Amino acid sequence: MFYPQGLPHKNELRYAAERLDSIELNGSFYALQRPSSYRHWAEETPADFVFSIKGGRYVTHIRRLQNPTEALSSFFASGLLTLGDKLGPLLWQLPPNLRFDSDLVDTFFSTLPRTTFEAAALGRNSTLDESRTWTAVTVDRPLRHAIEVRHDSFVDDAFIGLARTHGIAIVVADTAGRWPLLREVTADFLYLRLHGDEELYASGYTPESLETWARDVRGWVAGDACPDGVGRDVYVYFDNDTKVRAPYDAMSLRELLRG
Template identity: 50%
Template sequence: MHGHVRIGISGWRYKGWRGKFYPPKLPQRCELQFAAERFGSIEINGTHYSLQRPQSFEQWRDETPRGFVFAVKGSRFITHMKKLRGVDEALANFFAQGVLALGEKLGPVLWQLPPSMKFDAGLLSDFLEKLPHTTEDAAALARDHSPRLKGRSFLQVLKKQPVRHCLEIRHDSFQCEEFIALLRKHDVGLVVADTVKWPLLFDVTSDFVYCRLHGSEELYASGYSDSALDSWADRVSLWATGHEAKDESNHSRLHGHHAVQKNAPKRKKRDVYVYFDNDAKVHAPFDAQGLMERVDDRLNAKAKAA
Protein backbone atom coordinates (compact mmCIF):
# COMPACT_ATOMS: atom_id res chain seq x y z
CA MET A 1 0.00 0.00 0.00
CA HIS A 2 1.35 3.41 -0.91
CA GLY A 3 0.16 6.93 -1.62
CA HIS A 4 -0.11 8.55 -5.02
CA VAL A 5 3.33 9.43 -6.40
CA ARG A 6 3.41 12.16 -9.02
CA ILE A 7 6.74 12.98 -10.63
CA GLY A 8 7.03 15.77 -13.17
CA ILE A 9 8.61 19.03 -14.20
CA SER A 10 8.53 22.65 -13.14
CA GLY A 11 7.02 24.50 -16.10
CA TRP A 12 6.84 23.18 -19.63
CA ARG A 13 7.46 26.02 -22.06
CA TYR A 14 11.21 26.18 -22.65
CA LYS A 15 12.72 27.09 -26.00
CA GLY A 16 15.80 24.94 -25.38
CA TRP A 17 13.66 21.82 -24.99
CA ARG A 18 12.40 21.99 -28.56
CA GLY A 19 14.02 19.34 -30.71
CA LYS A 20 15.49 17.64 -27.61
CA PHE A 21 12.57 16.70 -25.38
CA TYR A 22 9.81 17.98 -27.63
CA PRO A 23 9.81 16.64 -31.21
CA PRO A 24 11.35 19.12 -33.71
CA LYS A 25 8.09 19.97 -35.50
CA LEU A 26 5.75 19.87 -32.52
CA PRO A 27 3.66 23.09 -32.43
CA GLN A 28 4.25 25.15 -29.29
CA ARG A 29 0.55 24.96 -28.46
CA CYS A 30 0.88 21.16 -28.16
CA GLU A 31 3.78 21.14 -25.69
CA LEU A 32 1.65 20.91 -22.54
CA GLN A 33 -0.34 18.02 -23.95
CA PHE A 34 2.89 16.24 -24.95
CA ALA A 35 4.41 16.69 -21.48
CA ALA A 36 1.21 15.77 -19.64
CA GLU A 37 1.07 12.44 -21.48
CA ARG A 38 4.46 11.59 -19.96
CA PHE A 39 4.17 13.00 -16.43
CA GLY A 40 1.47 12.84 -13.78
CA SER A 41 1.93 16.44 -12.69
CA ILE A 42 3.53 19.75 -13.66
CA GLU A 43 4.15 22.94 -11.71
CA ILE A 44 2.54 26.10 -13.10
CA ASN A 45 5.25 28.76 -12.75
CA GLY A 46 3.58 31.73 -14.42
CA THR A 47 1.40 32.32 -11.34
CA HIS A 48 4.55 33.19 -9.40
CA TYR A 49 5.35 36.16 -11.61
CA SER A 50 1.93 37.62 -12.45
CA LEU A 51 -1.79 37.02 -12.22
CA GLN A 52 -3.12 34.83 -15.02
CA ARG A 53 -6.58 34.78 -16.57
CA PRO A 54 -9.31 32.20 -15.96
CA GLN A 55 -9.21 31.22 -19.64
CA SER A 56 -5.59 30.06 -19.24
CA PHE A 57 -6.43 27.76 -16.33
CA GLU A 58 -9.42 26.38 -18.23
CA GLN A 59 -7.22 25.71 -21.24
CA TRP A 60 -4.55 23.98 -19.16
CA ARG A 61 -7.24 21.87 -17.48
CA ASP A 62 -8.77 20.82 -20.78
CA GLU A 63 -5.44 20.03 -22.49
CA THR A 64 -4.37 17.49 -19.86
CA PRO A 65 -5.63 13.92 -19.32
CA ARG A 66 -7.95 12.68 -16.63
CA GLY A 67 -6.12 12.10 -13.36
CA PHE A 68 -3.46 14.73 -14.12
CA VAL A 69 -2.71 17.30 -11.41
CA PHE A 70 -1.15 20.76 -11.48
CA ALA A 71 0.85 22.28 -8.66
CA VAL A 72 0.41 26.06 -8.59
CA LYS A 73 3.25 28.34 -7.54
CA GLY A 74 2.22 31.14 -5.21
CA SER A 75 2.64 34.79 -6.09
CA ARG A 76 6.05 36.38 -5.52
CA PHE A 77 4.15 39.63 -4.85
CA ILE A 78 3.00 37.95 -1.64
CA THR A 79 6.25 36.19 -0.71
CA HIS A 80 9.04 38.37 -2.12
CA MET A 81 7.58 41.87 -2.33
CA LYS A 82 5.05 42.01 0.51
CA LYS A 83 7.12 39.47 2.46
CA LEU A 84 3.91 37.95 3.88
CA ARG A 85 2.78 41.27 5.42
CA GLY A 86 -0.60 42.80 4.64
CA VAL A 87 -1.45 40.16 2.04
CA ASP A 88 -5.21 39.70 2.50
CA GLU A 89 -6.18 41.30 -0.80
CA ALA A 90 -3.24 39.76 -2.63
CA LEU A 91 -4.26 36.29 -1.43
CA ALA A 92 -7.82 36.94 -2.57
CA ASN A 93 -6.53 38.01 -5.98
CA PHE A 94 -4.35 34.91 -6.24
CA PHE A 95 -7.26 32.54 -5.72
CA ALA A 96 -9.63 34.68 -7.81
CA GLN A 97 -7.41 34.66 -10.92
CA GLY A 98 -8.67 31.24 -12.05
CA VAL A 99 -6.95 28.70 -9.82
CA LEU A 100 -10.33 27.13 -9.01
CA ALA A 101 -10.98 26.61 -12.73
CA LEU A 102 -8.53 23.70 -12.57
CA GLY A 103 -11.25 21.77 -10.76
CA GLU A 104 -10.15 18.27 -9.75
CA LYS A 105 -6.76 18.94 -11.38
CA LEU A 106 -5.82 21.45 -8.68
CA GLY A 107 -2.91 20.04 -6.67
CA PRO A 108 -0.73 21.66 -3.99
CA VAL A 109 -0.04 25.38 -3.84
CA LEU A 110 3.67 26.11 -3.49
CA TRP A 111 4.80 29.15 -1.51
CA GLN A 112 8.51 29.88 -2.03
CA LEU A 113 10.16 32.30 0.39
CA PRO A 114 13.10 34.50 -0.70
CA PRO A 115 16.63 33.68 0.50
CA SER A 116 16.75 36.90 2.53
CA MET A 117 13.70 36.03 4.65
CA LYS A 118 14.57 34.80 8.12
CA PHE A 119 12.29 32.74 10.32
CA ASP A 120 9.75 34.93 12.14
CA ALA A 121 7.29 32.77 14.06
CA GLY A 122 4.63 35.46 14.48
CA LEU A 123 4.71 36.60 10.87
CA LEU A 124 4.66 33.07 9.49
CA SER A 125 1.88 31.96 11.83
CA ASP A 126 -0.31 34.89 10.72
CA PHE A 127 0.25 33.96 7.07
CA LEU A 128 -0.42 30.26 7.52
CA GLU A 129 -3.68 31.03 9.32
CA LYS A 130 -4.92 32.89 6.24
CA LEU A 131 -4.45 29.98 3.83
CA PRO A 132 -7.65 28.24 2.70
CA HIS A 133 -7.67 24.47 3.10
CA THR A 134 -10.74 23.65 1.00
CA THR A 135 -11.93 24.84 -2.39
CA GLU A 136 -15.00 26.31 -0.70
CA ASP A 137 -12.80 28.37 1.62
CA ALA A 138 -10.64 29.42 -1.33
CA ALA A 139 -13.71 30.63 -3.23
CA ALA A 140 -14.93 32.58 -0.20
CA LEU A 141 -11.52 34.22 0.15
CA ALA A 142 -11.39 34.99 -3.59
CA ARG A 143 -14.63 36.99 -3.41
CA ASP A 144 -12.68 39.73 -1.63
CA HIS A 145 -10.51 40.33 -4.69
CA SER A 146 -9.57 43.84 -5.75
CA PRO A 147 -11.68 45.81 -8.27
CA ARG A 148 -9.05 45.31 -10.98
CA LEU A 149 -10.09 41.65 -11.25
CA LYS A 150 -13.72 42.56 -11.93
CA GLY A 151 -14.80 40.71 -15.05
CA ARG A 152 -11.73 38.47 -15.07
CA SER A 153 -12.14 36.38 -11.93
CA PHE A 154 -13.26 32.77 -11.40
CA LEU A 155 -15.11 32.14 -8.15
CA GLN A 156 -16.91 28.86 -8.78
CA VAL A 157 -16.21 25.61 -6.96
CA LEU A 158 -16.05 22.94 -9.67
CA LYS A 159 -15.13 20.25 -7.17
CA LYS A 160 -15.26 20.28 -3.39
CA GLN A 161 -11.88 19.08 -2.27
CA PRO A 162 -9.00 19.90 0.07
CA VAL A 163 -6.44 22.54 -0.92
CA ARG A 164 -2.92 21.56 0.06
CA HIS A 165 -0.17 24.07 0.73
CA CYS A 166 3.60 23.68 1.03
CA LEU A 167 6.40 26.08 1.92
CA GLU A 168 9.89 26.27 0.40
CA ILE A 169 12.47 27.97 2.63
CA ARG A 170 15.87 29.35 1.70
CA HIS A 171 17.37 30.61 4.94
CA ASP A 172 19.21 28.60 7.58
CA SER A 173 17.21 30.16 10.44
CA PHE A 174 14.24 27.92 9.54
CA GLN A 175 16.13 24.87 10.75
CA CYS A 176 14.45 24.89 14.14
CA GLU A 177 11.80 23.03 16.12
CA GLU A 178 9.40 26.00 16.28
CA PHE A 179 9.20 26.22 12.48
CA ILE A 180 8.46 22.51 12.02
CA ALA A 181 5.83 22.69 14.77
CA LEU A 182 4.11 25.61 13.02
CA LEU A 183 3.88 23.72 9.74
CA ARG A 184 2.46 20.66 11.48
CA LYS A 185 -0.06 22.76 13.39
CA HIS A 186 -1.37 24.31 10.16
CA ASP A 187 -1.07 21.10 8.10
CA VAL A 188 1.33 22.70 5.61
CA GLY A 189 4.00 20.64 3.87
CA LEU A 190 7.70 21.47 4.04
CA VAL A 191 9.26 21.44 0.59
CA VAL A 192 12.21 19.06 0.37
CA ALA A 193 14.34 21.29 -1.84
CA ASP A 194 17.60 20.07 -3.34
CA THR A 195 19.15 23.44 -4.15
CA VAL A 196 22.88 22.88 -3.48
CA LYS A 197 23.12 26.19 -1.60
CA TRP A 198 20.06 26.29 0.73
CA PRO A 199 18.78 24.00 3.52
CA LEU A 200 17.73 20.48 2.54
CA LEU A 201 15.34 19.28 5.25
CA PHE A 202 13.55 15.93 5.40
CA ASP A 203 10.99 16.77 8.11
CA VAL A 204 7.49 15.54 7.22
CA THR A 205 4.87 18.06 8.31
CA SER A 206 1.65 17.03 6.51
CA ASP A 207 -0.08 14.07 4.88
CA PHE A 208 1.98 14.58 1.72
CA VAL A 209 5.60 15.26 0.79
CA TYR A 210 6.60 17.80 -1.86
CA CYS A 211 10.08 17.75 -3.46
CA ARG A 212 11.77 20.21 -5.79
CA LEU A 213 15.01 19.04 -7.39
CA HIS A 214 16.85 22.08 -8.70
CA GLY A 215 20.14 20.44 -9.71
CA SER A 216 22.57 18.10 -8.01
CA GLU A 217 25.66 20.31 -8.34
CA GLU A 218 24.73 23.51 -10.18
CA LEU A 219 21.45 25.33 -9.44
CA TYR A 220 18.89 24.91 -12.24
CA ALA A 221 21.49 23.43 -14.58
CA SER A 222 23.19 20.18 -13.57
CA GLY A 223 21.59 16.78 -14.04
CA TYR A 224 21.22 13.86 -11.64
CA SER A 225 23.49 10.83 -11.89
CA ASP A 226 22.17 7.28 -11.71
CA SER A 227 23.28 7.01 -8.11
CA ALA A 228 21.60 10.31 -7.20
CA LEU A 229 18.35 9.21 -8.84
CA ASP A 230 18.61 5.92 -6.95
CA SER A 231 18.89 7.82 -3.67
CA TRP A 232 15.88 9.98 -4.44
CA ALA A 233 13.90 6.93 -5.51
CA ASP A 234 14.65 5.32 -2.15
CA ARG A 235 13.40 8.43 -0.33
CA VAL A 236 10.26 8.75 -2.42
CA SER A 237 9.44 5.09 -1.82
CA LEU A 238 9.86 5.55 1.92
CA TRP A 239 7.62 8.62 2.00
CA ALA A 240 4.95 6.97 -0.17
CA THR A 241 4.74 4.03 2.22
CA GLY A 242 4.41 6.24 5.29
CA HIS A 243 8.02 6.19 6.46
CA GLU A 244 10.62 8.94 6.88
CA ALA A 245 13.78 9.50 4.89
CA LYS A 246 16.97 8.92 6.84
CA ASP A 247 19.37 11.68 7.85
CA GLU A 248 22.59 11.85 5.87
CA SER A 249 25.84 11.66 7.79
CA ASN A 250 26.98 15.25 7.33
CA HIS A 251 24.33 17.67 8.65
CA SER A 252 25.22 20.62 6.44
CA ARG A 253 22.92 22.54 4.14
CA LEU A 254 24.13 20.31 1.31
CA HIS A 255 23.08 17.10 3.07
CA GLY A 256 19.53 16.18 3.86
CA HIS A 257 18.57 15.91 7.51
CA HIS A 258 15.74 16.54 9.95
CA ALA A 259 15.54 19.85 11.77
CA VAL A 260 13.88 18.15 14.75
CA GLN A 261 14.15 14.71 16.33
CA LYS A 262 10.41 14.04 16.54
CA ASN A 263 8.96 12.45 13.42
CA ALA A 264 5.50 13.16 12.06
CA PRO A 265 2.64 10.88 13.18
CA LYS A 266 2.94 7.49 11.51
CA ARG A 267 0.77 6.81 8.47
CA LYS A 268 0.34 3.77 6.24
CA LYS A 269 0.90 5.91 3.16
CA ARG A 270 1.53 9.46 1.97
CA ASP A 271 1.13 11.18 -1.37
CA VAL A 272 4.39 12.40 -2.86
CA TYR A 273 4.95 15.13 -5.46
CA VAL A 274 8.35 15.56 -7.11
CA TYR A 275 9.27 18.26 -9.63
CA PHE A 276 12.55 18.70 -11.47
CA ASP A 277 13.56 22.33 -11.94
CA ASN A 278 16.99 21.75 -13.53
CA ASP A 279 15.68 22.93 -16.88
CA ALA A 280 18.54 25.09 -18.15
CA LYS A 281 20.34 22.26 -19.95
CA VAL A 282 17.27 20.10 -20.66
CA HIS A 283 17.98 17.66 -17.81
CA ALA A 284 14.62 18.06 -16.07
CA PRO A 285 12.31 15.93 -18.27
CA PHE A 286 14.80 13.10 -18.66
CA ASP A 287 15.71 13.06 -14.96
CA ALA A 288 11.99 12.97 -14.14
CA GLN A 289 11.50 9.97 -16.40
CA GLY A 290 14.49 8.24 -14.84
CA LEU A 291 13.12 8.78 -11.33
CA MET A 292 9.67 7.56 -12.36
CA GLU A 293 11.09 4.26 -13.56
CA ARG A 294 13.10 3.74 -10.37
CA VAL A 295 10.22 4.56 -8.05
CA ASP A 296 7.86 2.25 -9.95
CA ASP A 297 10.38 -0.57 -9.62
CA ARG A 298 10.74 -0.07 -5.88
CA LEU A 299 7.05 0.25 -5.13
CA ASN A 300 6.21 -2.76 -7.29
CA ALA A 301 8.84 -4.79 -5.45
CA LYS A 302 7.40 -3.72 -2.08
CA ALA A 303 3.91 -4.68 -3.23
CA LYS A 304 5.05 -8.16 -4.31
CA ALA A 305 6.90 -8.70 -1.06
CA ALA A 306 3.90 -7.69 1.07
Protein backbone atom coordinates in the same frame (compact mmCIF):
# COMPACT_ATOMS: atom_id res chain seq x y z
CA MET B 1 15.83 19.51 -26.49
CA PHE B 2 12.72 17.92 -24.94
CA TYR B 3 10.04 18.72 -27.50
CA PRO B 4 10.31 17.20 -30.99
CA GLN B 5 11.48 19.58 -33.66
CA GLY B 6 8.53 21.17 -35.40
CA LEU B 7 6.03 20.46 -32.63
CA PRO B 8 3.65 23.44 -32.47
CA HIS B 9 3.87 25.39 -29.22
CA LYS B 10 0.16 24.82 -28.60
CA ASN B 11 0.77 21.06 -28.42
CA GLU B 12 3.69 21.14 -25.97
CA LEU B 13 1.60 20.75 -22.80
CA ARG B 14 -0.23 17.77 -24.25
CA TYR B 15 3.09 16.19 -25.26
CA ALA B 16 4.55 16.67 -21.76
CA ALA B 17 1.40 15.44 -20.02
CA GLU B 18 1.63 12.15 -21.93
CA ARG B 19 5.03 11.54 -20.30
CA LEU B 20 4.56 13.03 -16.84
CA ASP B 21 1.89 12.82 -14.13
CA SER B 22 2.10 16.39 -12.90
CA ILE B 23 3.58 19.77 -13.77
CA GLU B 24 4.44 22.70 -11.53
CA LEU B 25 3.06 25.92 -13.00
CA ASN B 26 5.54 28.74 -12.42
CA GLY B 27 3.92 31.49 -14.49
CA SER B 28 1.55 32.17 -11.59
CA PHE B 29 4.59 33.25 -9.55
CA TYR B 30 5.39 36.11 -11.91
CA ALA B 31 1.88 37.31 -12.71
CA LEU B 32 -1.75 36.43 -12.12
CA GLN B 33 -2.97 34.09 -14.82
CA ARG B 34 -6.45 34.14 -16.35
CA PRO B 35 -9.34 31.72 -15.86
CA SER B 36 -9.30 30.97 -19.60
CA SER B 37 -5.68 29.84 -19.35
CA TYR B 38 -6.37 27.47 -16.48
CA ARG B 39 -9.36 26.03 -18.34
CA HIS B 40 -7.24 25.47 -21.44
CA TRP B 41 -4.51 23.72 -19.44
CA ALA B 42 -7.09 21.46 -17.83
CA GLU B 43 -8.56 20.56 -21.23
CA GLU B 44 -5.13 19.71 -22.67
CA THR B 45 -4.25 17.12 -20.00
CA PRO B 46 -5.46 13.62 -19.04
CA ALA B 47 -8.23 13.20 -16.47
CA ASP B 48 -5.83 12.12 -13.70
CA PHE B 49 -3.23 14.83 -14.36
CA VAL B 50 -2.37 17.23 -11.53
CA PHE B 51 -1.03 20.78 -11.55
CA SER B 52 0.79 22.31 -8.63
CA ILE B 53 0.54 26.09 -8.61
CA LYS B 54 3.31 28.38 -7.48
CA GLY B 55 2.05 31.22 -5.31
CA GLY B 56 2.57 34.76 -6.51
CA ARG B 57 5.79 36.61 -5.75
CA TYR B 58 3.67 39.62 -4.82
CA VAL B 59 2.72 37.65 -1.70
CA THR B 60 6.12 36.14 -0.93
CA HIS B 61 8.75 38.49 -2.33
CA ILE B 62 7.17 41.94 -2.52
CA ARG B 63 4.84 41.93 0.47
CA ARG B 64 7.09 39.35 2.16
CA LEU B 65 4.07 37.66 3.76
CA GLN B 66 2.97 40.92 5.41
CA ASN B 67 -0.81 41.51 5.53
CA PRO B 68 -1.43 38.73 3.01
CA THR B 69 -5.24 38.68 2.86
CA GLU B 70 -5.77 41.13 -0.01
CA ALA B 71 -3.01 39.64 -2.17
CA LEU B 72 -4.23 36.12 -1.51
CA SER B 73 -7.79 37.06 -2.46
CA SER B 74 -6.65 38.14 -5.93
CA PHE B 75 -4.50 35.06 -6.33
CA PHE B 76 -7.35 32.67 -5.53
CA ALA B 77 -9.77 34.65 -7.68
CA SER B 78 -7.53 34.48 -10.75
CA GLY B 79 -8.86 31.18 -12.08
CA LEU B 80 -6.84 28.37 -10.54
CA LEU B 81 -10.02 26.98 -8.95
CA THR B 82 -11.30 26.13 -12.44
CA LEU B 83 -8.84 23.21 -12.43
CA GLY B 84 -11.15 21.23 -10.14
CA ASP B 85 -9.75 17.76 -9.44
CA LYS B 86 -6.58 18.68 -11.32
CA LEU B 87 -5.63 21.32 -8.73
CA GLY B 88 -2.74 19.96 -6.68
CA PRO B 89 -0.63 21.57 -3.97
CA LEU B 90 0.03 25.30 -3.74
CA LEU B 91 3.73 26.15 -3.49
CA TRP B 92 4.93 29.22 -1.57
CA GLN B 93 8.62 29.92 -2.18
CA LEU B 94 10.22 32.45 0.15
CA PRO B 95 13.11 34.74 -0.86
CA PRO B 96 16.62 33.91 0.39
CA ASN B 97 16.83 37.09 2.49
CA LEU B 98 13.60 36.53 4.42
CA ARG B 99 14.42 35.40 7.95
CA PHE B 100 12.18 33.25 10.08
CA ASP B 101 9.69 35.28 12.11
CA SER B 102 7.34 33.10 14.13
CA ASP B 103 4.45 35.55 14.29
CA LEU B 104 4.70 36.42 10.59
CA VAL B 105 4.73 32.77 9.51
CA ASP B 106 1.95 31.82 11.90
CA THR B 107 -0.29 34.60 10.55
CA PHE B 108 0.45 33.62 6.95
CA PHE B 109 -0.30 29.96 7.60
CA SER B 110 -3.53 30.90 9.37
CA THR B 111 -4.66 33.01 6.41
CA LEU B 112 -4.21 30.30 3.79
CA PRO B 113 -7.54 28.70 2.78
CA ARG B 114 -7.77 24.97 3.43
CA THR B 115 -10.62 24.12 1.07
CA THR B 116 -11.80 25.30 -2.33
CA PHE B 117 -14.92 26.81 -0.72
CA GLU B 118 -12.69 28.85 1.61
CA ALA B 119 -10.49 29.88 -1.33
CA ALA B 120 -13.52 30.95 -3.36
CA ALA B 121 -14.89 32.96 -0.45
CA LEU B 122 -11.54 34.68 -0.07
CA GLY B 123 -11.39 35.30 -3.81
CA ARG B 124 -14.75 37.06 -3.83
CA ASN B 125 -13.12 39.88 -1.87
CA SER B 126 -10.71 40.53 -4.73
CA THR B 127 -10.59 43.93 -6.41
CA LEU B 128 -9.76 42.35 -9.78
CA ASP B 129 -12.07 43.04 -12.69
CA GLU B 130 -14.81 40.41 -12.84
CA SER B 131 -13.69 39.38 -16.33
CA ARG B 132 -10.43 38.15 -14.81
CA THR B 133 -11.88 36.18 -11.92
CA TRP B 134 -13.62 32.86 -11.31
CA THR B 135 -14.92 31.73 -7.92
CA ALA B 136 -18.03 29.73 -8.85
CA VAL B 137 -16.91 26.61 -7.00
CA THR B 138 -19.63 23.97 -6.53
CA VAL B 139 -17.59 21.12 -5.03
CA ASP B 140 -15.59 21.60 -1.84
CA ARG B 141 -12.17 19.99 -2.04
CA PRO B 142 -9.26 20.15 0.42
CA LEU B 143 -6.31 22.37 -0.47
CA ARG B 144 -2.70 21.51 0.27
CA HIS B 145 0.05 24.06 0.82
CA ALA B 146 3.84 23.68 0.75
CA ILE B 147 6.45 26.24 1.74
CA GLU B 148 10.01 26.39 0.40
CA VAL B 149 12.41 28.31 2.65
CA ARG B 150 15.79 29.69 1.66
CA HIS B 151 17.24 31.23 4.81
CA ASP B 152 19.14 29.23 7.41
CA SER B 153 17.10 30.79 10.23
CA PHE B 154 14.22 28.48 9.24
CA VAL B 155 16.24 25.49 10.42
CA ASP B 156 14.44 25.89 13.72
CA ASP B 157 12.20 23.58 15.72
CA ALA B 158 9.75 26.46 16.14
CA PHE B 159 9.26 26.71 12.38
CA ILE B 160 8.92 22.96 11.99
CA GLY B 161 6.36 22.96 14.80
CA LEU B 162 4.33 25.71 13.15
CA ALA B 163 4.31 23.86 9.84
CA ARG B 164 3.20 20.66 11.56
CA THR B 165 0.49 22.45 13.58
CA HIS B 166 -0.95 24.04 10.43
CA GLY B 167 -0.44 20.97 8.22
CA ILE B 168 1.87 22.81 5.81
CA ALA B 169 4.47 20.71 3.99
CA ILE B 170 8.04 21.98 4.21
CA VAL B 171 9.54 21.54 0.77
CA VAL B 172 12.41 19.06 0.55
CA ALA B 173 14.63 21.24 -1.62
CA ASP B 174 17.83 19.86 -3.14
CA THR B 175 19.82 22.99 -4.04
CA ALA B 176 23.43 21.81 -4.38
CA GLY B 177 23.97 22.91 -0.76
CA ARG B 178 23.04 26.54 -1.35
CA TRP B 179 19.88 26.63 0.78
CA PRO B 180 18.54 24.51 3.66
CA LEU B 181 17.62 20.92 2.98
CA LEU B 182 14.84 20.04 5.43
CA ARG B 183 13.35 16.56 5.38
CA GLU B 184 10.75 16.91 8.11
CA VAL B 185 7.32 15.35 7.57
CA THR B 186 4.86 18.06 8.63
CA ALA B 187 1.72 17.37 6.56
CA ASP B 188 -0.22 14.57 4.90
CA PHE B 189 2.00 14.87 1.82
CA LEU B 190 5.56 15.70 0.85
CA TYR B 191 6.69 18.13 -1.81
CA LEU B 192 10.15 17.75 -3.36
CA ARG B 193 11.89 20.30 -5.58
CA LEU B 194 15.12 18.97 -7.06
CA HIS B 195 17.11 21.94 -8.39
CA GLY B 196 20.37 20.03 -9.00
CA ASP B 197 22.61 18.19 -6.56
CA GLU B 198 25.96 19.45 -7.86
CA GLU B 199 25.19 22.65 -9.78
CA LEU B 200 22.11 24.70 -8.97
CA TYR B 201 19.50 24.64 -11.76
CA ALA B 202 21.95 22.98 -14.14
CA SER B 203 23.33 19.58 -13.18
CA GLY B 204 21.50 16.44 -14.16
CA TYR B 205 20.96 13.61 -11.70
CA THR B 206 22.95 10.42 -12.12
CA PRO B 207 21.17 7.05 -12.13
CA GLU B 208 22.62 6.43 -8.67
CA SER B 209 21.29 9.70 -7.23
CA LEU B 210 17.89 9.14 -8.81
CA GLU B 211 17.76 5.69 -7.22
CA THR B 212 18.54 7.29 -3.85
CA TRP B 213 15.64 9.71 -4.27
CA ALA B 214 13.42 6.84 -5.42
CA ARG B 215 14.20 4.95 -2.20
CA ASP B 216 13.32 8.05 -0.18
CA VAL B 217 10.03 8.47 -2.03
CA ARG B 218 9.16 4.80 -1.53
CA GLY B 219 9.84 5.18 2.20
CA TRP B 220 7.53 8.18 2.50
CA VAL B 221 4.78 6.57 0.43
CA ALA B 222 4.95 3.34 2.47
CA GLY B 223 5.23 5.23 5.76
CA ASP B 224 8.54 3.62 6.74
CA ALA B 225 10.26 7.03 6.63
CA CYS B 226 7.41 8.86 8.39
CA PRO B 227 7.51 9.32 12.17
CA ASP B 228 3.96 8.01 12.62
CA GLY B 229 4.37 5.14 10.18
CA VAL B 230 1.55 6.46 7.99
CA GLY B 231 2.23 6.72 4.25
CA ARG B 232 2.12 10.06 2.48
CA ASP B 233 1.43 11.28 -1.02
CA VAL B 234 4.65 12.58 -2.57
CA TYR B 235 4.97 15.21 -5.29
CA VAL B 236 8.37 15.52 -6.99
CA TYR B 237 9.36 18.29 -9.39
CA PHE B 238 12.70 18.90 -11.09
CA ASP B 239 13.90 22.47 -11.56
CA ASN B 240 17.34 21.73 -13.06
CA ASP B 241 16.20 23.07 -16.41
CA THR B 242 19.12 25.29 -17.47
CA LYS B 243 20.46 22.43 -19.60
CA VAL B 244 17.03 20.87 -20.22
CA ARG B 245 17.68 18.09 -17.72
CA ALA B 246 14.43 18.44 -15.76
CA PRO B 247 11.98 16.50 -17.97
CA TYR B 248 14.42 13.65 -18.59
CA ASP B 249 15.26 13.28 -14.90
CA ALA B 250 11.56 13.40 -14.06
CA MET B 251 10.76 10.65 -16.55
CA SER B 252 13.66 8.54 -15.28
CA LEU B 253 12.53 8.85 -11.67
CA ARG B 254 8.97 8.04 -12.72
CA GLU B 255 10.14 4.82 -14.36
CA LEU B 256 12.18 3.86 -11.29
CA LEU B 257 9.16 4.30 -9.05
CA ARG B 258 6.89 2.41 -11.40
CA GLY B 259 9.39 -0.41 -11.56
